[in-house]
Amino acid sequence: MTDPLHPPHDRAAIPLAPSLDPTLAQEHMRSRLPRVRRRLVATTLIAMALAAFVALIAHALTRLIALVTHVAFFGDWSTTWVSPAHNHRGVWVILIPVIGGLLVGAMARWGSRAIRGHGIPEAMEQVLTNESRIPARMIWLKPVSSAIAIGTGGPFGAEGPIIATGGALGSFIGQLLPVTADERKTLLAAGAAAGMAAIFAAPLAAVLLSIEMLLFERRARSLVPVAMAAATGTAVRFALEGPGPVFPMAALLPASVTALAVYTLLGLLFGVIGVGVTRLVYGLEDLFERLPIHWMWWPAIGGIAVGVVGYLVPSTLGVGYENIVAVIGGHLGLGALALLAFAKLVSWSIALGSGTSGGTLAPLFTIGGALGGLLGIFLAHWPIAQVDPRMAALVGMAALFAGAARAMLTAAVFVFETTMQPHALLPLLAASVAAYLVSGLLMQHTIMTEKIARRGVHVPTDLVPEHPLHQGNA
Known part of the structure; x- marks a missing residue:
């Protein structure tokens, strides 16, 4: 996320390690490349498998929202998509979002307070303050609570919850496997990107959202897994729901x-x-x-x-x-x-x-x-x-x-x-x-x-390069 209008405090240049001159530093980096590339390939494969599962969760979430909508507004059981605007509840419709709010409030109090809100800020906070560690219970608490909130008339979209859910699943996998904090962040962003791509069939936008709001970097070690995750999530969506734009419209002419x-x-x-x-x-x-x-x-x-x-x-x-x-x-x-x-x-x-x-x-x-x-x-x-x-x-x-x-x-x-x-x-x-x-x-x-x-969390506003010795597996 770039914001030249509010730049962060000036950072001192990171010097070379005293024991390494520039030539030795280059040799050091070359010796690490094979291991770095192997880890990148492994992270990418994990991200793709994660993305396929997240896309299935996204599909299930939309069906769960539809089911709650049918039960709450029409009194029947179905997972076909329907707008609550067509309900015949009359003035009683006012109580349905209230009941949904009571259920969400109870889930937040006795499940996890982190389900409150739209999901992206909470994921950002874990990236910036907790080495991308999200509690495993968020994998089911967030989508279920959101399905209840939206299905009972909440004026929200499904994208925030599935971004949070995909990010939580990626974080959970990153906590099970022996990965670095940066690789865990990449898996979190990959899950989030896959969720957004699976909901909207917008893989490139999902990658850009991950860069601007979750990764705070633009390097191959994170972009490759996240991009492949977004592509995989979109492919699964196409297999389940068919290709085509989410918001179709007649063709527009070029603007003068x-x-x-x-x-x-x-x-x-x-x-x-x-x-x-x-x-x-x-x-x-x-x-x-x-x-x-x-x-x-x-x-x-x-x-x-x-x-x-x-x-x-x-x-x-x-x-x-x-x-x-x-x-x-x-x-x-x-x-x-x-x-x-x-x-x-x-x-x-x-x-x-x-x-x-x-x-x-x-x-x-x-x-x-x-x-x-x-x-x-x-x-x-x-x-x-x-x-x-x-x-x-x-x-x-x-x-x-x-x-x-x-x-x-x-x-x-x-x-x-x-x-x-x-x-x-x-x-x-x-x-x-x-x-x-x-x-x-x-x-x-x-x-x-x-x-x-x-809450005192500093959010980076510029994507800045690091010194090669401090880039890890850049």
Whole structure:
């Protein structure tokens, strides 16, 4: 994760060992290469086997979410995907997220408090402070708690939980095998990347997310296993669910120079919105901290808001991938887009602030896409802007995530891979970089790092080279 706007403290150069001159240092490195390469091959093979298993877990997680949704909203047993928006519970729908919140709160109190939140910050903290060691119980606690939270109407995505689950499994394997802390971190990132790739069929974005949020390095010793894990996870997804984009849409035309400039300006705006969304989430979290009751009850309180909003705007319930498809397909009008963006933001921010279990990618893409589509419709009435509302929706998706998480490459490539729109890549990149720039100027931490920064954890913001003698198996 690179952030030139907030560089870390200057680091003194690491000198050569006193007993080694440069020539001897080079000989030392050459003598280590065969062993290093053998370990890299072994780590890669382990990462690929791990990825195949994580992809199966990801498939099972989506089926478990569907099962909970059917039971909670429709009173039947099925694992076919269904939107809770089509329920016929009437006003009783308000109680369903509350019950889910009670169950998640109980699991957090008597299982592990680490299941609270969206998963990525918790994985980052273990990488930075605990040599990538995650308790084994997180392998089942996180997906089950998330399936309950999402299946009972929680406005989250499945990506955060499966990233956390894959990372926990990779960490567990790294604790069983005789590996170094760096190799354990690589296995953690490989599991996380495989999970994201298996959910969204976005292998390259999964690798970039691992670099920007988990590895904090860009070297062959970690990139090779993580990349192969992401490829393996995607291949398993294709075998189980078939190829094709997760969010299909009609082909877009290339953006003109004028339109590209407008999309870049939209990126600047979404950078500001991303900062506002981040502060809103943590402001709500601070409010929950002031409640004079145990934190295990907070998800149930957040569930009240989810239920009320879901009763008024049913499309906010659950993952809502169908909302994203409708937004980028241009199927929603001004009123529907505005209502979806506002209601989803209210429901998701309160639920996340309450400390329940769920992801952030899908909600941010829904909110950003709806706002981008809304602005795109307005701009489309100005012929000079040459804006396509569907392209503006894609820009909003990527730029809001880039502004909130400051993962600009992940954001741009993720939206490209999940829609398979090659002509959108340039506007996505320009808007994501613009949002990243504004976000870096306006806030120090991100929606991913604020929580652990408050606990005194320093998150690296630059990928810097190390001296060869200190690179291990680079």
